[in-house]
Amino acid sequence: MPASSNFQQAIREAQSSALVGPNVVNKALPYVGGGMVLTAGGVAGGLALLASNPSAFQPLFWVALIGNFILFFVAQNVALKGNSSTALPLLTLYSLLTGFTLSGIVALAIGTAGIGSIGVAALATGVTFVIASVLGRRMSDSVGQSLSAVVGLGIVGLLIAMVVQIIGGIFAPGVFHGGSFELLIAGFGTVLFVGAAFVDFYTMPRTYSDDQYLAGALGMYLTYINLFIFILRLIIALNGGGRRD
Template sequence: MANTSNFRQAIAEAQGKKLVGPNVIANALPFVGGGLLLTAVGSFAGLNIISTNPGIFMTTFWVALIAQLALFFIASSVLANDNNQVALPLLATYSLITGYTLSGLLFVTLRTPGVGITGIGFAALGCGVTFIAARQIGSNLSDSDGIALTQTIRIGIIALLIAVFGQLILSFFGVFTPTWLEIGISGLGVFLFAGAAVVDFYILPRTYRDDQPIPAALSMYLTYINLFIFILRLMNVLSRN
């Protein structure tokens, strides 16, 4: 989402501005779909390594995760500077790496009683339903409501990223999040990225022109892949109680 990369700039540019790209989201959807397809390819590769050579998976997972974090900040810069030429290979690379890091969560999900492949399908359906609802709500937001929602989601996602980063650091040292806190973090992630989907439909047409679909696609991809991840995390932890 645009506010992930440069909230203040996006807010300033969007406030009081008419649509500069009324069709940019429609133009971006094929690229979003391509990114999700590459994510599936990366996930399949990761699941295959877990099954055939699990000993090397964790090492490659941490390498991929570091690369993913680095690319996230690069993506933020690309979104802030509207760089179309860099955005497409970045979207493709980020999608593949995200799929690989996602394979660990998918593996756990597939082995979790009561979730499994059905849960993965439910998470994907949840993202689809969110898209439909977000389109209706976000496209009809007033400027005051759109700016207020964007600022709220911005603050929430910053706090969420800090919490998730803390989880990763602690897990590296063998310290894992209590169940109640994991439920809270996962539930908050679902709520925030559902809100981010609404924000996308307000911000993107006011930030990108119709001929800038790739940065818009990268923004939307970040929103929906994170929504998918937090839905899976929430279902997994709830199924263990």
Template sequence: MANSSNFVDAMRKAGKQDLVGPNVVANALPYVGGGLILTAIGTYGGLGVISSNPGLFMPTFWVALVAEIALFFVVRGVAEKANNAIALPLLTVYSLLSGYTLTGLIFLALHSAAGLNGIFMAALGCGVTFIAARSIGSNLSDTDGMALMRTVRIGMIALIVVLVAQLGLSLFGFGTPTFLEVAISAAGVFIFAGAAVVDFYVLPRAYRDEQYLSAALSMYLTYINLFIFLLRLIIILSGGSRD
């Protein structure tokens, strides 16, 4: 799962103040779209590495993953200070690295029964979620917004605990049963769909208008994680790998 701590931090801030950035979401949206395009470019580059030099992919994957995690904290810190001239190129590199680290999942999808159609379906699901979330989240009352925000935050923490446990068990050779994989992926879809709704309530209360890159990073992480869990679910339900 992509780093979601920026979203959790935004929820924490939103619980302490009223509307501070009424235009921050509108300002952020072009950068969210640009980040997603750069992520697709990074993934395309990763697929090219797998195709031309498979032995090189895993070493570069781990380098990219470590760099992505480290860069996330740098980008978040700079963006929260509204130092956008520095934050923007850093966010560009972060998006490319994020795409490269997604290559494995995309490669798995392409070699499963899901195929390219499954990837398009996951992307379409993110688009539909955005349209619905914008309509619902922008009109949430304070009572409903705070309640949904707390629910999503609890669900996200629980999901992280489950994923860490799953990773730990896999290191000791314990595979995850299919029904549990479906449950985890479905839970991830619901949690990040809820997070997409909460974004439109939280971000104007967490960031000022000039902090639009912080808001863009939060929204970017929401949709990247939603895409990951949607695609995981599609791969599993399609029957998994053909190889």
């Protein structure tokens, strides 16, 4: 999961209260919002393809997923160098491809819990953003660094659990691809990325310079995309989606 690199880097670098980029959060926020809008457009495109030509969706999904993974590292590297003119189109494409890859889980959520589930997930993500933007900036160093460490360890634990789910699903899909195990992962992931939302507002100005605002925007964007995904997974699990009897 590319999102984990953001937290690991933040934990390593946020070791003191010195602000590297005091204005980086305010500069990054418009691009986080823009990325979300582009992602919604990518989701709409994916849903349209699923409805009109479902047989073409799966191969395009894998192409988009692999391309998105590669594009993440390229865009992050360019953004860290402060080369905004090159990073911005890369991040634009990254956001669109991310939306396309999310269209499958969005379609599953709609089929399982109705179109309202998307609104609930989006609203919960937005409310978390508002609260985190206020409280995250005001965290003390002791609280901020402790929460950063907890989130970092949580990311490792979540990755291990997801690997177990993938491998276990091959041998016992009824156990690992639905029911209590999926509910556990979805709930843990939701709580984890709520915490990560607060961490972002603390670590960003201590990790990125003002010229690296697009790198900061990418990290924060990933936090909220992952939060949205795990809220959807939680809603699907609570409504019995993916359960195999």
